[in-house]
Amino acid sequence: MRQTGIWTSPFDFRPIDRGPGTLFEEIATRDRSPDFFSLAMSLPDPDPVLRKLGKDIKVYKELLSDSRVGPCVESRKAAVIALEWDVARGNAPVAVAKFVRQCLARLKVDEIIREILNAPLYGMQPLEVIWRRDGNTTVPDRVVGKPVDWFVFAPEDNSLRLRTKNNLIQGESLPEKKFLLPRYNATYENPYGERVLSRCFWPATFKKGGLKFWLRMAEKFGSPYLWGKYPRGAEDSAINDLSRRLEEAIQDAIIVTPDDNSVQILEAAGKASSSALYKDLKDTCDTDIAICILGQNLSTNVKS
Numbered sequence: 001m002r003q004t005g006i007w008t009s010p011f012d013f014r015p016i017d018r019g020p021g022t023l024f025e026e027i028a029t030r031d032r033s034p035d036f037f038s039l040a041m042s043l044p045d046p047d048p049v050l051r052k053l054g055k056d057i058k059v060y061k062e063l064l065s066d067s068r069v070g071p072c073v074e075s076r077k078a079a080v081i082a083l084e085w086d087v088a089r090g091n092a093p094v095a096v097a098k099f100v101r102q103c104l105a106r107l108k109v110d111e112i113i114r115e116i117l118n119a120p121l122y123g124m125q126p127l128e129v130i131w132r133r134d135g136n137t138t139v140p141d142r143v144v145g146k147p148v149d150w151f152v153f154a155p156e157d158n159s160l161r162l163r164t165k166n167n168l169i170q171g172e173s174l175p176e177k178k179f180l181l182p183r184y185n186a187t188y189e190n191p192y193g194e195r196v197l198s199r200c201f202w203p204a205t206f207k208k209g210g211l212k213f214w215l216r217m218a219e220k221f222g223s224p225y226l227w228g229k230y231p232r233g234a235e236d237s238a239i240n241d242l243s244r245r246l247e248e249a250i251q252d253a254i255i256v257t258p259d260d261n262s263v264q265i266l267e268a269a270g271k272a273s274s275s276a277l278y279k280d281l282k283d284t285c286d287t288d289i290a291i292c293i294l295g296q297n298l299s300t301n302v303k304s
Contacts, residue, residue, distance in 0.1 A: 030155055041169050042152035042161065046190050047123075049198050057122060057149045060197035066204045068286045069197070072293040077117045081110055103139050115145030119182040122148045123193030126160065127180040143180070158191045199292040207285035 005015035050056065063069045087104065089097040118125040125145055132141035152161050152171045160181055161171030183193040228242045290296070 041155070042163075042171055043155045043158070043191065045192050047192065047195060047198055049201050057195075060122060060195065060201070063197050063200060063204050066200075066208075066289075068207075068289045069200055069204055069293070072290055073121065076294055077114055080117055081113055085109070085113075107140065107143060112143050115143075116182045118145065118148075119193065120184040120196050122197065123195040124148060124151075124181060124183040124186065126151050127182070129178060129180060153191045158188065196293055200289045203285040203288040203292075207282050207289075 005013055007013050045051070045057075047057075050059065053059065064073060087097055087101050112127070115125055115127060125148065127143050127145050129140050130142040130144065131138050150163055152163055152169075153159065154161055154171075154173075160174055160179060162174055163169075163171045166172075183191070184196075185194040186192070228245075230239055230242055
């Protein structure tokens with residue numbers, strides 16, 4: 001019987017045991033971990049923001065409508081797409097390199113790169129390859145990016161699986177050479193990858209909430225108060241009529257009252273400094289978003 005081992009010297013042979021639990025087998029597996037329990041379902045998404053909110057990745061897609069997140073994402077993609085690209089032949093035969101260049105020439109490479117650049121945003125970006133026959137050769141016809149939330153990972157081997165109507169939780173296995181899977185900082189513990197938009201979620205949320213208060217503050221302190229006075233013993237109908245006229249005057253700046261009424265204009269003190277607090281919050285959140293997506297702050301956001 002032939003043994004597997006290592007010759008440490010011409011006269012010393014050290015056999016290697018290839019039995020269970022040796023160098024040739026994986027010992028630290030997910031099914032042996034004390035903090036992981038699986039019911040043969042899919043691997044749960046470990047994203048801390050999504051787990052805390054109890055939502056899915058669609059939350060991050062809504063962030064792209066933000067006035068800061070969207071432009072930063074487009075700026076990042078445009079900078080990469082503007083670069084030149086080529087096929088490095090390496091040690092491959094000339095015929096193989098020529099064939100690869102011909103295949104890429106038929107594809108919309110800029111669109112494929114744009115799809116791949118979604119991987120840092122969502123952690124990964126599955127792309128389905130649609131093949132076609134070209135004579136006796138099979139070549140890629142299209143490469144199409146598919147929604148991230150359609151896919152999960154198997155807990156046994158971290159393999160990509162497609163969620164379907166018939167198998168919504170565990171997903172179905174995928175054939176080889178059918179899907180490409182660019183990922184961003186993916187690990188064994190987190191095959192879904194890191195998501196840049198996850199870091200932008202709270203700054204964008206705080207900015208949105210602060211903007212509501214800022215608009216309310218601007219409406220409250222940006223216009224003067226109108227103080228209407230009515231004589232004692234006035235009827236409720238007269239009081240309500242004066243109140244309605246003052247409310248209309250905020251937009252029309254015109255008010256008509258009886259001669260026994262008086263209206264006084266009151267200016268709000270400190271309105272500029274109060275509203276500036278919310279503007280500073282917006283600027284801070286915008287800066288954090290730009291740093292998360294671009295790695296640095298935009299020059300347009302630097303105060304002189």
